[in-house]
Amino acid sequence: MSGSRRNSQAKNVPLISLIIPTLNEAENLRKLVLSLSHENLPHEIIVVDGGSRDGTLHCLPKGSSTIISSAPGRGTQLRAGAARATADILLFLHADSEIPGGGLRQVVRTLNEKPEIVGGNFRLVFSGEDSFSRWLTGFYAWIRKYGVCYGDSGVYVRRKAYDAIGGVRTICLMEDFDFTRRLERHGITCCITDPALITSSRRFEGRHPIAIVGKWIIIHTLYFLGVSPTRLAKFYYPELRSVWKKHRIIPKA
Numbered sequence: 688m689s690g691s692r693r694n695s696q697a698k699n700v701p702l703i704s705l706i707i708p709t710l711n712e713a714e715n716l717r718k719l720v721l722s723l724s725h726e727n728l729p730h731e732i733i734v735v736d737g738g739s740r741d742g743t744l745h746c747l748p749k750g751s752s753t754i755i756s757s758a759p760g761r762g763t764q765l766r767a768g769a770a771r772a773t774a775d776i777l778l779f780l781h782a783d784s785e786i787p788g789g790g791l792r793q794v795v796r797t798l799n800e801k802p803e804i805v806g807g808n809f810r811l812v813f814s815g816e817d818s819f820s821r822w823l824t825g826f827y828a829w830i831r832k833y834g835v836c837y838g839d840s841g842v843y844v845r846r847k848a849y850d851a852i853g854g855v856r857t858i859c860l861m862e863d864f865d866f867t868r869r870l871e872r873h874g875i876t877c878c879i880t881d882p883a884l885i886t887s888s889r890r891f892e893g894r895h896p897i898a899i900v901g902k903w904i905i906i907h908t909l910y911f912l913g914v915s916p917t918r919l920a921k922f923y924y925p926e927l928r929s930v931w932k933k934h935r936i937i938p939k940a
Contacts, residue, residue, distance in 0.1 A: 701731040702795050703776040703843075706768035708761050710737045712782035713746040715887070719782060720751050726791045733771050735764040761838070762862030765855040778843040779855075779863075783887035785814070786841065790882050794843045797877055805874035806844030808836045808867070810881075815888030819896045823888075831878050834871045838863030841884040848873055859920035861910055 705723065709716055720732060732752035736744055737759035744754055757767040765779055778794060780786065790809070798804055811827045813820040827840065836842065842863065852869045855862055870876060891899055906919055 699729065701729050701774040703728070703730045703778055703791055704769075704772035704774040705730060705732045705778050705780055705791075706765060706772060707732065707734050707780050707782055708737065708764035708768070709734055709739060709743050709782050710759060711739045711741040711743060713739070713741045713743045715783040716743055717746045719780070719784060719786075720747050722785065723791075724751065725788060728791045728795065730791055731772070731774060733768045735768040737761075737764050760857065760859050762855055762859065763857045765838075765862065766857055769849060769854055772846075775846045776843060777846060777849055778841060779838055780841055781839050781886065783889065784839070784841060785885035787882035787885070790841075790879075790884065793879050793882065797879060798843075798845060801875075801877070803875050804877045805848035806842065806870050807877035807879065808840040808842045809879045809884035811836075811840040812883045812885050813888045814885050815891070817888075819891060819899075820888045822896075823891075834868075834876070835864075836867050836878070839886045842867060842870075844870060858916035860906070860916045860923055861919065862916070864910075865916075 707716065707719070716734065720734075723730070723732060734743075734747070734752050734754045736754065736756050738756070744756075747754070753771065755767060755771060757764050768779075769777055776795060776798060778791070786809075797807070808831070810831075811824065813823045813827075815821075827836075830836070831840075848870065852866075852873050855866050858865065867876075902923070906923055909919055910916070
């Protein structure tokens with residue numbers, strides 16, 4: 688095989704697999720995938736849909752990504768995407784995220800330059816211009832100092848480390864917290880501060896900050912007390928109870 692042919696094939700081998708769970712995210716998903724098309728780095732995009740009814744499965748340019756379906760539930764979807772991924776680096780992204788140019792290359796550079804790092808996340812900036820969004824940006828930066836991060840901050844991990852800790856668990860809630868805590872115990876992680884990842888503040892619109900924070904405190908307290916994620920999800924996502932019941936993900940009360 689000629690040298691030029693080998694180089695051509697190497698360029699087509701993804702260095703990083705992006706795994707995006709979706710549920711009725713047509714508008715946001717299209718924006719995210721189109722922005723990633725400008726990344727000058729071999730990568731693959733795997734969209735795992737949990738039963739969208741807004742055209743999510745048909746909103747993307749042909750050939751831009753691999754689209755698979757799974758039962759709803761972010762843990763289930765992330766695990767299904769990781770099973771399909773072919774790269775040695777996995778990056779879990781939310782559909783309403785914005786990853787600035789060069790973000791993928793920075794993940795690959797970080798892991799290549801520091802073999803001791805098993806994974807990590809991005810510094811997170813909330814898109815809203817209100818005071819609560821600004822507070823959240825600072826709060827996320829503060830808790831990251833103590834090794835705490837969530838899925839909306841773009842979690843990346845080496846495939847070997849992912850497999851070693853058993854991957855993402857198929858639970859209905861706290862799957863990101865559960866995964867990143869196990870990753871922290873497994874080895875050294877790194878928070879990429881530049882570029883930062885931007886996430887939408889839409890889920891907080893129309894809700895009082897005290898109610899939002901209060902609900903988080905309740906969920907985490909019950910989680911640490913041993914309440915199952917399936918029961919916590921019924922409280923945190925009441926609008927999805929009927930969907931989960933249909934797929935037998937959350938048992939009847």
